[in-house]
Amino acid sequence: MSDRKIQGASIVFQSVGKAFAKPGGGMVSAVDDVSLTVDAGAITGIIGRSGAGKSTMLRMVNGLERPTSGKILVGGQDVGAAQGTALRAIRRDVGMVFQHFNLLASRTVAGNIALPLEVAGVPGARIKARVADLIHRVGLDAQADRYPAELSGGQKQRVGIARALATEPKVLLSDEATSALDPETTQTVLELLKDINRELGLTILLITHEMAVVRDIASHVAVIEGGRIVEAGKTYDVFTAPQHPTTRSFLSGLTGVTLPAFIKGKISDTRPARPCDEVIHVTFAGKHATDPMLALLTRDLGLQVNILSGAIEEIGDQPFGNLLISLDADRAAEARAYLERHGLLTQGLGYVG
Numbered sequence: 531m532s533d534r535k536i537q538g539a540s541i542v543f544q545s546v547g548k549a550f551a552k553p554g555g556g557m558v559s560a561v562d563d564v565s566l567t568v569d570a571g572a573i574t575g576i577i578g579r580s581g582a583g584k585s586t587m588l589r590m591v592n593g594l595e596r597p598t599s600g601k602i603l604v605g606g607q608d609v610g611a612a613q614g615t616a617l618r619a620i621r622r623d624v625g626m627v628f629q630h631f632n633l634l635a636s637r638t639v640a641g642n643i644a645l646p647l648e649v650a651g652v653p654g655a656r657i658k659a660r661v662a663d664l665i666h667r668v669g670l671d672a673q674a675d676r677y678p679a680e681l682s683g684g685q686k687q688r689v690g691i692a693r694a695l696a697t698e699p700k701v702l703l704s705d706e707a708t709s710a711l712d713p714e715t716t717q718t719v720l721e722l723l724k725d726i727n728r729e730l731g732l733t734i735l736l737i738t739h740e741m742a743v744v745r746d747i748a749s750h751v752a753v754i755e756g757g758r759i760v761e762a763g764k765t766y767d768v769f770t771a772p773q774h775p776t777t778r779s780f781l782s783g784l785t786g787v788t789l790p791a792f793i794k795g796k797i798s799d800t801r802p803a804r805p806c807d808e809v810i811h812v813t814f815a816g817k818h819a820t821d822p823m824l825a826l827l828t829r830d831l832g833l834q835v836n837i838l839s840g841a842i843e844e845i846g847d848q849p850f851g852n853l854l855i856s857l858d859a860d861r862a863a864e865a866r867a868y869l870e871r872h873g874l875l876t877q878g879l880g881y882v883g
């Protein structure tokens with residue numbers, strides 16, 4: 531592999547459906563009427579729970595499964611209709627990284643990375659040079675002659691990534707590539723994927739069940755449930771103004787949105803008759819992300835605000851904050867209107883006291 535820039539390919543799902551026959555008879559619908567455009571050169575995350583249809587979507591992009599209805603276009607080519615040489619050409623354009631690495635135990639790091647090039651009939655001398663480049667790109671120069679059993683999980687995934695890049699694909703599919711890794715190793719692998727996207731220009735489509743992965747790497751996200759896309763858009767927009775309950779539930783695990791244990795046990799949906807506080811989730815986005823809004827709330831409305839949890843983070847280069855606060859329930863509507871007038875989003879979560 532040279533370091534030259536690749537023109538990433540777009541991926542377009544047009545009303546795609548995929549049904550499987552159930553062992554006992556009947557059909558199960560894994561993907562149902564999905565329309566989604568994955569921009570060329572972008573990193574897009576598909577997030578969903580187990581069984582939502584993520585893997586099936588990915589496997590249709592490289593032709594491992596064919597849609598039952600609709601079309602999938604990779605760089606404008608209809609994958610489902612491709613046969614023989616055309617299908618093999620599409621597969622060369624689409625590399626894939628797996629959760630459990632899928633390395634050959636009997637081959638060294640170099641041997642694993644060489645495999646797709648050998649299959650493609652690339653001459654030996656070129657394979658050697660390309661493999662050396664790839665090994666260097668993923669930071670495994672010192673491990674070239676080691677076997678998978680001698681590598682850490684993060685190193686194995688680096689081999690998986692190098693192997694996926696061997697044929698200079700225009701699209702890289704990642705099937706839960708970091709799910710088997712610890713948080714620190716996950717970060718280094720996500721950084722590697724980001725570097726590859728930036729430097730080589732290829733499109734990355736990844737599936738995950740973790741919003742943190744989407745936040746850290748993807749510019750766009752689609753949320754899938756029961757085989758259908760329930761929400762899709764730019765990651766920043768979806769994180770700052772989630773529309774669907776499933777998206778909200780995925781986001782609720784992130785820092786700043788998790789109710790601390792001492793509140794969790796006490797919060798109720800119905801307002802008690804006695805004086806109490808309302809718990810409010812405040813989202814700071816865009817130019818308001820770093821405004822001292824709580825100080826202003828206290829100054830302008832004379833309110834006392836308790837901070838329960840919070841964090842400001844970045845998505846892409848844009849700041850975005852989440853804060854859980856509680857304040858006198860009698861004045862919560864007034865406080866929320868004040869915050870919203872200043873460009874923040876608020877959501878009442880319940881009552882304590």
Ligand SMILES: Nc1ncnc2c1ncn2[C@@H]1O[C@H](COP(=O)(O)OP(=O)(O)OP(=O)(O)O)[C@@H](O)[C@H]1O
Pocket residue numbers: 550551552558559560578579580581582583584585586587
């Ligand atoms: N080859 C198959 N034959 C029959 N049913 C299948 C097949 N592949 C997937 N399914 C079914 O399709 C649905 C979606 O599966 P899929 O593997 O795409 O979900 P997923 O979101 O990737 O889940 P996970 O995160 O657990 O891998 C599930 O109900 C699954 O049982």
